[in-house]
Amino acid sequence: MREYLKFYIDGQWVEPVSLKTLDVINPANEEVVGKIALGGEADVDKAVKAARKAFATWSQTTREERLDVMQRVLAEYQKRFGDLATAVTEEMGAPASLAQRAQVPSGMGHLATAIGILKDFKFEEDRGSTMIVKEPIGVCSFITPWNWPLNQIMCKVAPALATGCTMVLKPSEVAPFTGQIFAEIMHEAGVPAGVFNLVHGDGLGVGVPLSTHPEVDMVSFTGSTRAGIEVAKNAAPTVKRVHQELGGKSPNIVLDDEVFAKSVAGGVRQIMTNSGQSCNAPTRMLVPTKRMDEAIAAAKEAAAQVTVGDPTGNAMLGPVVSKTQWDKIQGLIQKGIDEGATLVAGGTGRPEGLDKGYYVQPTVFANVTPDMTISREEIFGPVLSILGYEDLDQAIAIGNDTEYGLAAYVNGADLAKAREVASKLRAGQVSINGASDMTAPFGGFKMSGNGREWGDFAFHEFLEVKAVMGYAPKQAAE
Template sequence: MGDNLEFYIGGEWTAPADPERSRTLDVVNPATEEVCGKVAVGSAADVDLAVAAARGAFASWSRTSVADRIEVLRNVQEVYQKRSGDLGAALTEEMGAPASLANGFQVGLGAGHLAKAIEILQDFPFEERRGATLVVKEPIGVCALITPWNWPLNQIAVKVFPALATGCTMVLKPSEIAPSAGRIFAEILDAAGVPAGVFNLVHGDGPGVGAPLSSHPDVDMVSFTGSVRAGVEVAKNAAPGVKRVTQELGGKSPNIVLDDADLAANVASGVTAMMGNSGQTCSALSRMLVPRARMDEAVAAAREAVAGVTVGDPAGDVVMGPVASRAQFDKVQALIQKGIDEGAVLVAGGTGRPDGLPTGFYVKPTVFAGVTNDMAIAREEIFGPVLVIIGYDDVDHAVEIANDTEYGLAGNVAGADLDAARAVARRIRAGWVSINDGFDFGCPFGGYKKSGNGREWGEFGFHDYLETKGVLGYEPEEAAS
């Protein structure tokens, strides 16, 4: 994908503002471990320019009509479709997503969120009359959007499109590990005619760009997706400005497989889903809970499912590519070893690379059984293709285990009895709970506890970008009555 040495500020591609202090980072192809490009690391000076551009554009963009914003978003939709191949290629090269995943669900998520934003914007209630009072939803202002590398287009889309739709302006800092998707996204918005200054992009790392962006006095809100550690730092940086902060952070999500005839099939489905995107998904269902009395059946189904997960060159026809970086590889390897040391039963996988893959950050798809919920592999977010299977005695015990975590991002209940699954789903303390792997672009996505705050996706993603104003006496009392 080449180098990313310029930033998109005020409708133009610009070099770093402070060339004497500017530096670059290597972008590494995780399948080959070779450098495939460089990315410029921005500074506070670049952030100042980008925020100033966004602030300057806010007065006019915030006053555009819904019809005008829909037209712009439809233009974005058209260009996004034309550039979908470029986006998919960037994800395969820079983060190791298999081509089928990158060009399919990864790119498709961005397209789906855009279509949903357009649909919602057509009828979104920006004003509501309550007697003599008018309640108005107004754009919050300049938004700092900080996104991760694991689902680049999804995380950019769920921030940028609601911000555009509600009349906000913004500065995006995509991950420096996989920066090209962000650059292509900026090119798409530019080609679609998004007015200068409405959308701005500054590449860089957390200390160089994330910190000055989240603490900037002219930024009105920060939307962050990433680790709990980094999310806490963002919140601290933003606190002196009393700006709104929304966070989508980590997870250790439960998948409760109910005791019914579909157990083996549901276990297999859960294993396959866990290995998608090499397990690098914040909402990954990484803790599978099965009836203790049927543990042997579950283990056999899991072992068979793992055998069908092909690992290799993401440009080929495989289920799993590498994890995204050396740091991620080392972290996952250490936690797999930790599970072995803790006495968990290794059902499949383990440490080291898969056979025949001496180069690249490839991890064996790994399943542990005999896991208790106090083990590190059951409590820490591994962010790799590692599933732990935990036994439960009854449904109450399953719910207790599911909720015994500092996270609360997602969950799933798998079973043939829909009423039983619904009852269990209501008891899981998480923001996104599916039944039998249900999916909906309009469903609110976000976490309880240390998984964050605020909600993204669908109409719920609009609210964090809006302020609520009450205009009292908008209409005379006599007329209102």
């Protein structure tokens, strides 16, 4: 049983102002596996003031000093790799293989990437007699989700550290263990007091004060669009910068070619990764209507190969994170059935043989139409909707017919055609044939958010631009 009843503020583990606690549930067996303290406005104020004090010195550090600190953090992170992987599986149900292969390495990857970028990043630029200077924005508050906890923590913390910002982190109260271990990593790495602070809590108790606090210069939030709107509203009176990575309903356009069946099967496997709990998951697969029967056959076969069970074992799919999520997913699966979509695989209820834990059957619907609920709402579970298209213009139109625009996918043998389709999709990140790149900017169009994470684009989110005119004397006229 884990008990995390202190917060990390100003380089120390401190008692909460008011001791309220929350049980943490293991979604695989529905048992209490830990307890955290829930912070409030007074705790947030202490953390923000510590970050504000530390900003005076951390913002003035050299590139080399920050690189040294970040490399020490990376070394400590590597030491705690196993602890982090165990925590991810315990708190949100990620299969052990996924935790070790992707969940934990993703955070490490963002840190290593930021270190590489910092070595050559240009914080100053001469423009004649004017010097353009990029300076750290200040104190940042980070509100991170439970689905990829380390990925989302590190793709905010790493560029903030690199650019000279200080910060307060609120990890998800649903999956707080990794955030706690990460704070221990920062402490062991010798990150200067106040540069990094952690306060556990829920959205109302900690998220709102972090969004409204007048001494916070930037709030970066990852989560649902609904919650992101509230964060933006709360931040508006203090005119702080708001960075958001929100929901998605990403299209996956499968081209009409000789690798069609392979592309369909790959799309099924991708949606099942992390139990479908990824904001950029390719949840809407678009296939030529004339090949719908082939798509159904390929998808059914691929779904049948997905094993579901105890995440500490060899199952490909663990549970979803909570009963709240399980209930929501079940309701949307039933909605798909009620609205007339063809149920190809899965359905409501737990998989056979699992009577405890928040397990969802790998579910595939076909003959889905763009107006159906399962085609429009973010399900955030292992549920795929297959829609038909008559030609690529229609496929692109259907793909763009969503309030979201986080990601999109194109799969097929004809690279030129795939590139053409990608150029017309309204999304912040488009992947052709499964390509990925940790240095590529990640973020959304429309209601999927604003700003970008990952790589050098993330650095700019944490910088203010200052123009110093007359910095260099003008050349004397000849």
